[in-house]
Amino acid sequence: MEHSALRAEFVAAIGADAVLDDPVSLRSYECDGLTGFRVVPEFVLLPTDTAQVAAAVAICARHTVPFVARGAGTCLSGGSLPVAEGVVISLQKLRSVLEIDVENRRAVVQPGVTNLDVSKAVAEYGLYFAPDPSSQQVCTIGGNVAENSGGAHCLKYGFTVHHIHEVQVVLPDGAVTTLGAPSPHQPGYDLLGAFVGSEGTLGIVTRITVKLLATPTAVRTLVADFPSVEQAGDTVTGMIASGIVPAAVEMMDALALEAVEASVQAGYSLDTAAALLVELDGPPAEVATQFAEIEQLCKDNGTTKLVIAPTPEARAAMWKGRKAAFAAVGRISPNYFVQDGVVPRTRLAEALVRISEMADEAGLRVANVFHAGDGNLHPLVLYSEQAGEHDRAEHLSTAIAELCVDLGGSLSGEHGIGTDKACSMPRQYSDVDLATMTLLRKAFDPDEICNPGKLLPTPRLCGDRPGPHRAHPLEAAGIIERI
Incomplete structure (x- = not known):
C-alpha cells in the first residue's frame, strides 16, 4: 500500500x-x-x-x-x-x-x-x-x-x-x-x-x-571467592543436592569481576578465578540454619574469601555489582555478544571449561556472569569491530548456545530466541516439534504479520520471506532438490 x-x-x-x-x-x-x-x-x-x-x-x-x-x-x-x-x-x-x-x-x-x-x-x-x-x-x-x-x-x-x-x-x-x-x-x-x-x-x-x-521477613547474602570456576560450580551443585534452594545463586568469573569493579566498585575481589553471590530469604530461623550450611559448603569446596553482607546497604552494593555486569563489560571491550543458554547444574563446570577452550580456539575473550542456581549461563563474547572480529565473535556466540543444547540444556533461559538464535532451533527441536509450533503460531496469525522472522527458523541469507520454508520455484518445478 x-x-x-x-x-x-x-x-x-x-x-x-x-x-x-x-x-x-x-x-x-x-x-x-x-x-x-x-x-x-x-x-x-x-x-x-x-x-x-x-x-x-x-x-x-x-x-x-x-x-x-x-x-x-x-x-x-x-x-x-x-x-x-x-x-x-x-x-x-x-x-x-x-x-x-x-x-x-x-x-x-x-x-x-x-x-x-x-x-x-x-x-x-x-x-x-x-x-x-x-x-x-x-x-x-x-x-x-x-x-x-x-x-x-x-x-x-x-x-x-x-x-x-x-x-x-x-x-x-x-x-x-x-x-x-x-x-x-x-x-x-x-x-x-x-x-x-x-x-x-x-x-x-x-x-x-x-x-x-x-x-521476606529475613534476607542474608554472601559473596564467596574460589580459586577455580569448577570449585564454584561444585559448590552450587552441593547446595541444591543438600536440599537447600537459595533465593539466588549468581556466579562471575575473573573477567566479569574485573569489569564490574572498574565500573561500580562493588567490593569484589580482583585476585580470584570466580565468585559466587548467594542469597537466602524466608523465616529467620530457617534462613539462619541454611545459611550456616552454605557457609560450610563454601569452605568445603575451597573458598578463599567469604564476605557476609552486614547491612541492607552492603547487600544492595553486592547486587549492584552483579546487576551492572553487562553494562560494565563495555569498559573492557568496545563490542560484545550476550548469550543465555542453559545447562544442567551438574554440567556447569564442564560447560565453562569448554567455553574457555572454544574462546581460546577463536582467539577471543569470554566473560561469564550467570544464574548458577538454574544453570542459566550468560557468556559475553568480547570483540573489536575495528579488528575485524565480528564474524568470529558471532560464530563463537552461536556455537556456545548450541553447546548448551549438546550438554542436555537449552538455547535460551530468558532472553528469548528472537532473530539471533532462530536458525539454531533445529539443534534443539525436531522437524515435528517445529511444525507443531508453526501450527500454533499460524492459528493466531495466519498471515504471518505479527513479529515475523522471530523465534522459528527462517533462512537469513537466501531472500525468503519471514515464516516457514517455502519451496523455491526451481524446487517446485523438480529442477533442484532441497537438502
Whole structure:
C-alpha cells in the first residue's frame, strides 16, 4: 500500500502525534539490545490505550503489513527488531499501574510499566513482584511477558509465567481477548501459558494481572571467592543436592569481576578465578540454619574469601555489582555478544571449561556472569569491530548456545530466541516439534504479520520471506532438490 495512504489511516485511528515516519525518529527504533542487527521500519506508532493498539493492528491486518510490538527495547536476542517496510507499535505510553488488590495479592498494570516500578508501587503494603531481570529498572512488564523473563531470583520463585494471572491481548487481526483469569485454576487449554514467552509472535499484550508476594521477613547474602570456576560450580551443585534452594545463586568469573569493579566498585575481589553471590530469604530461623550450611559448603569446596553482607546497604552494593555486569563489560571491550543458554547444574563446570577452550580456539575473550542456581549461563563474547572480529565473535556466540543444547540444556533461559538464535532451533527441536509450533503460531496469525522472522527458523541469507520454508520455484518445478 502506498505510504501516504497508510499513514492517513494510522493518523485517523490514533492521531498525527502518534505516527512517526521521519528518518531521525525511525532510526531510534532500528534495533533493540542486540545492536548487531538493525532494520529501519516504515512507521513507528505510539498508541495510548488498548483501543488504539487494536485499531493500529486492524489496519496492519487489513493491508497485510507486518508489525512488531516494542517496549523498552532491552531485548538481547533481536526479538523486537523491526521489519523493513513494516510497523513498530511502541507500548511506552501504556505505563500505568491500574489497580492494586492487596487482599488477593495482585496488581493490574499496563505493558509499559517497568519491572521494578511494580514492586515500588506495592512496597508500602509489604508486597513485591518476584521476577527481577538485571535490567528491571528499565525493562517493561510487557517485554517480560513476551520473553518469559526470570532474573536472579528465578531459582526459588520461578519465571514470569509463574507470576501472571491474566493478560488482555490484541490478536493479529485486531480483535481483543483475555487469556487466563483472576483464579489460577481454569479448565481448557492453557493459552496464557502459550502466550507468555511467545516473543510477541501471537499478539500484543495491553494489560497484565500480576501475582504479588509478601516481602521476606529475613534476607542474608554472601559473596564467596574460589580459586577455580569448577570449585564454584561444585559448590552450587552441593547446595541444591543438600536440599537447600537459595533465593539466588549468581556466579562471575575473573573477567566479569574485573569489569564490574572498574565500573561500580562493588567490593569484589580482583585476585580470584570466580565468585559466587548467594542469597537466602524466608523465616529467620530457617534462613539462619541454611545459611550456616552454605557457609560450610563454601569452605568445603575451597573458598578463599567469604564476605557476609552486614547491612541492607552492603547487600544492595553486592547486587549492584552483579546487576551492572553487562553494562560494565563495555569498559573492557568496545563490542560484545550476550548469550543465555542453559545447562544442567551438574554440567556447569564442564560447560565453562569448554567455553574457555572454544574462546581460546577463536582467539577471543569470554566473560561469564550467570544464574548458577538454574544453570542459566550468560557468556559475553568480547570483540573489536575495528579488528575485524565480528564474524568470529558471532560464530563463537552461536556455537556456545548450541553447546548448551549438546550438554542436555537449552538455547535460551530468558532472553528469548528472537532473530539471533532462530536458525539454531533445529539443534534443539525436531522437524515435528517445529511444525507443531508453526501450527500454533499460524492459528493466531495466519498471515504471518505479527513479529515475523522471530523465534522459528527462517533462512537469513537466501531472500525468503519471514515464516516457514517455502519451496523455491526451481524446487517446485523438480529442477533442484532441497537438502
